[in-house]
Amino acid sequence: MFKTECARFTYSLAKGGCMHFKCTQCKYEFCSGCGQPFRQGAKCPVGPYCERLGLHAHHPRNCLFYLRDKEPQQLQNLLKDASVSYDTEAPKGREKKTGWRTLCQVQEQKELADGLKDDVCGRTVPSGYAGLCRLHYTEYLVEKINAHKLDPVNIFDEADLRVCLRRNGKTVPVRRWESEKLYRDKLIKVSTSALLPPLPAACHSRS
Template sequence: MQLSQMTATRGQTTPTRDQALHDPDKTQNQPKRPEHDQLLLQASLPPDKAATFGSLLAMEGQCFNPDDVLEAVQSNRDLSSALRYLSHSCPICAEQLSFSKMVTMTHCSCSFCETCFKTYFSAAIREKSIDKLVCPLCSQPEIRGCGGWEQSMDYFNLLDTQIRHHLGPQSHQLFQEKLRDRALQEMPNFCWCAHCSFGVLHEAEQLMMKCPNCKKTTCSKCRSAWAPQHQGVSCEEFKRWQLRNEPERRTLQLPSRSHIECPNCRLLFHLSRGGCLHFRCSQCQHHFCGSCSQTFSLGASCSFSASCSAKGLHAHHPRNCLYHLRDWSSSRLLQLLQFYRVSPSWPSADFPEAAGGACPVLQLAEENSPMEEACSRPSARNQGGLCQLHYKEHLVDQVQQNLLDPVVLFSRSELEAEFQRWCIAAPKQEAQEEEPLYMQRLLLALLQSVPLKKPLSSHNDLL
């Protein structure tokens, strides 16, 4: 079985909230029926329903659409229930609509108007991974929860019905393609070709997998391009052979964190230095941090805290992520390593300091460019041939590989800021409590409340 990789592409611009509120398809913007048509509608109803119909249309401060009123009267027993039917408010755009114009999510009690459903899911299908297509209000269900992927298929089957009904055929097709690709990735024998990104179910026991599309070969286990030297040896041994025998790869391995794995689809690709830490996987479109692998989420879909709703695309990085430690000086990072008795080791003894004192680390030539070139900044003494910038990044790599917690060097203001960042109340300093004792209590409370977690994935063992 084979599958062409499908990737979401950015298409039409997502409508703004103001545009959503003025959608010409919304009922409140449709032309009202002439008065004589309203009288005909009222005359067609039983006397009690006709009285309710007239009362709703004449209600002061309200301007209901006659068709919505007719639907409400026919669906409800009395005036109060018909009024409730007509008076639903969308929590996203705050528009007042009838019950029939609201869309209710299948795995939670949240509901919002059809226009907001279209706006949110049309953009999310284009730009997010399938795991992120959840309720925009409560971020439920938890796709990666204890139920697993198989149980989440019940939710996606129901969501598929809603998307097919409310969105266009292009959005529905892309949703089905992403759902199909995600289901295939759960299969242990599924693998992407390293050359053309063609998906293949590899049933054979041998590591070498031949792509039926480009006819090139890939290792079905480590997913790297196949080479004759891989035959008969493990993936780890093959990687070490590459480091010993391919000079260009030795250059790529400076500093130690030279590859990165998408935490969503497990695609492994080379990490170029330069640019920001925000990555988007070219295979599944998942947004994540290149240092700690935490997910980047839009404010509306992030359930971490209420303040997140006002943010754009952001992530919640642990305190040992490069996002935070890049502001530290090299001397402070060395002090942290020394505190834990860790030496800043290098990938191999075969990596001498660069000739001419120029940093050899490959990085992006310029922002948004796929081209790479050597850093070439001046290297400093006793920094492994690296410039100050990449030397600092290498020290942070050592911190992360050894799961070192930088909290041991935090000042009081840094400890209090860390409590605030994770929305946890910091212990108050008691009367007559000396500063060192209070600092120790703050430190212990933070370690207990927000412990460091093991990174989602790592390939540093190969280096």
């Protein structure tokens, strides 16, 4: 699954939904999907919109943060369009049947009262998801999308684009006379947010 790193430390993470990650060594808080820092509302220097947000990060649009809400089929289409292959059947050894159900075997760190504990995911595996639960299959597809630097903009709807712009401190253009299509194109044009930026090189040097 995703590898998240902070200067000296590399974590192999299966997030189980939460993308907010804190370096246990230096307390630097960042997104495990894109490495962008998490900051509290007004402490974030990006724009006035930040004040209204709680703890947040400015994710590029190909961050798992946006893509995890998409249908796996939409993510597959994105890969298909770029001729990138992906699994739909479990590689040998990944599937483990428990009675009539198939349970996801991805290792996760679970946050328990007495600290972090490694455990298997255990969520149900739908058919066609390569032996993974929906969550981990989505992560798998997004990893492929990011590895091939694909821009997911084509599977973003208007609302996604707006959220993405605001989150990146950009002004959302007002729709005037244009058709839905033209307005969408306008939103895409304004959204100059780069694709996945490199992970923070040295979180320990930040004060």
